[in-house]
Every structure is written in structure tokens, then in C-alpha cells.
């Protein structure tokens with residue numbers, strides 16, 4: 001099969017297109033013919049060694065074993081089943097829940113042995129991938145590309161909205177709202193949980209699209225009075241923030257949150273370290289949530305919402321598998337709208 005290997009920690013020149021044997025499913029696994037694989041920052045960090053230092057960087061403390069096939073947002077068709085898997089799975093179109101874990105139902109995302117497809121296991125930058133049958137779910141939409149864009153970003157967004165327990169009528173600010181996670185945070189917070197969403201983006205050319213996705217107000221982080229803009233459109237402080245940007249908007253977020261407000265963060269695309277005056281947190285009774293991915297039950301709930309048309313795929317660009325390097329470089333561009341998808 002054709003696949004892309006990451007050959008070691010480093011720049012995009014560590015991505016190599018190779019021909020290699022198809023993997024064989026073990027007894028509880030299936031072989032999936034990959035039809036689409038969306039890109040996430042996680043495989044870029046995996047390649048860059050950004051999850052730790054030197055050989056210790058990965059979702060697991062022991063680091064990544066190279067060569068590794070990246071890619072965790074996968075849709076495809078089951079073409080072979082392991083000995084212990086029901087034959088009825090053959091021919092199914094599926095999406096893959098992106099990690100294994102021995103954690104009990106509801107805590108699997110915080111289990112110490114959580115291991116990620118495309119990092120601890122070979123992933124979807126390939127024509128075929130093997131994965132446990134019980135972590136493959138019916139594709140929520142008829143198109144492979146459309147179905148591929150949710151597993152990581154959507155699960156992350158769903159879990160974030162659940163963490164803040166967004167309520168109908170509350171005001172939730174979403175940062176990075178044009179990005180992969182943010183565009184789903186906007187939709188899930190507004191269209192599934194009924195919150196009023198203030199979407200924060202750079203270029204206001206995308207304002208109409210953000211409103212279609214469910215934003216009530218769209219503001220630019222380029223404004224030199226962003227905090228004032230937020231307080232003005234909401235007529236006062238807001239209930240919660242769903243953040244993927246980190247440092248660049250942290251002080252603004254704390255400033256505009258109401259007393260008792262909630263701040264949930266899952267990414268730091270705009271700076272990983274910040275300067276925090278603890279007094280802001282305790283004098284305003286702010287609750288901080290860290291968030292990584294989510295649970296299998298949340299994944300199933302998300303798939304139902306996608307099938308019901310409450311959440312839609314937002315795709316900026318597709319690339320052929322062989323152009324994986326270009327796709328990862330493109331992913332890093334500012335101002336894209338939604339997800340980037342590789343098509344093997």
C-alpha cells in the first residue's frame with residue numbers, strides 16, 4: 001500500500017511517501033481502506049517532538065517509535081475482519097474513535113495508558129489502517145471527506161462544551177472560531193446546546209459563514225478594543241469561554257468573564273505560556289478547565305448530532321495523500337476556514 005511515514009522528530013522533510021505491505025488485522029481488529037483523513041495539529045506536534053523533549057515526546061511517556069504513519073481523523077470502508085470480529089462488519093463505512101484506553105466508561109480520555117492513533121499506532125496517512133472493531137462507528141454522513149473531519153476536533157469541541165455545561169441562552173465566547181476545533185465549538189455550543197456564541201476570528205470576511213454555523217456575534221481579534229467589543233455586543237460580561245488560542249486572548253477572556261464564569265482550554269495556537277495574576281481567577285470565582293479529547297459516549301452523541309444535521313463539516317481544502325507535506329504546511333496557515341483533508 002501507499003503510505004506516509006514520519007521517519008523521526010523534525011521538520012516536514014521527515015515525511016516520506018513509501019510503498020509497504022498492508023497491515024493484517026489481529027483477532028479483534030478490522031482492516032479499513034482509508035478514504036479520507038483530516039489533518040490535526042497533533043500529528044504536526046508528534047513529528048516536531050512538541051509533546052515533550054527529545055525521545056520522550058509523544059502521547060505516551062516513552063515517546064514515538066519511528067517510522068510512524070500519522071493521521072487520526074479517519075473515514076473508510078471495512079475490507080477485512082479479524083477472527084473474533086462479526087463478519088457483518090465487512091463492507092461497512094466507518095469513522096474511527098481515535099484512541100485506546102483501559103479507562104472505565106467516562107474516564108477513558110484521562111486514563112494513563114491512553115494511546116493515540118497516528119502516534120502510538122499507525123494512522124490514516126495511508127491506503128489502509130487496522131483498528132479495534134469496537135472503536136469503529138457507522139459513518140455519520142454519506143461522504144467520506146465530510147465524515148472524516150470530526151473525530152478529533154469534534155470530540156474535543158463536544159467535550160469542551162460539556163465541561164462548561166453550556167445552557168440555552170448563556171453567552172459563550174469561542175476563540176479560534178474559524179479553525180478546526182473552533183468551527184465545531186461554535187456549532188455545538190449554539191446548535192446543540194442553545195448558547196449564544198460570540199465567535200472570535202481574524203478576518204471578518206468570514207463573518208457570514210460564522211453566523212451560518214450558529215454565531216450570534218462575530219468579532220476580530222485584530223480589534224485594539226476587543227474586550228470592549230465583547231462587553232458591548234453582550235451588553236455585559238459573558239458566561240464562559242471555549243479557548244484554543246492560549247496566551248494571545250487569555251487576559252481578554254478573563255477580563256470579559258462574569259463573576260463565577262468558566263474558562264475551558266484545549267489548545268494554545270496563539271502562545272503556550274502566559275502571565276496570570278491569580279487575583280483575577282479567585283476574586284472573580286472563575287473555574288478553569290483543561291480539556292483533551294473526550295469519551296466514547298460523547299463521541300456517539302456527537303455522531304448522532306452530525307447525522308441529524310445539527311453539526312456540519314467545514315472543509316477548507318483537500319490534498320492527495322502524496323502531498324501530505326504540503327497539506328501540513330498549509331494547515332499552519334493563518335485564516336483558513338475549517339479542516340484540511342488528505343485523500344489517499
Ligand SMILES: NC(=O)c1ccc[n+]([C@@H]2O[C@H](COP(=O)([O-])OP(=O)(O)OC[C@H]3O[C@@H](n4cnc5c(N)ncnc54)[C@H](OP(=O)(O)O)[C@@H]3O)[C@@H](O)[C@H]2O)c1
Nearest residue numbers: 041176179180181202248266267268269270292293334335
Ligand atoms: N486538547 C485536544 O484534545 C485538542 C484537540 C485538537 C486540537 N487541539 C489544539 O487546539 C488548537 C487549535 O486546533 P485546530 O485544529 O482548531 O487548529 P486550526 O484549525 O489551525 O485553528 C487555530 C485557530 O487559532 C487561531 N489563532 C492562532 N493564533 C492566534 C492568535 N495569536 N490570536 C488569535 N487567534 C489565533 C487561528 O486564527 P487564524 O486562522 O486567524 O490564525 C485559528 O482560528 C491547537 O493548539 C491544537 O493543538 C487540542
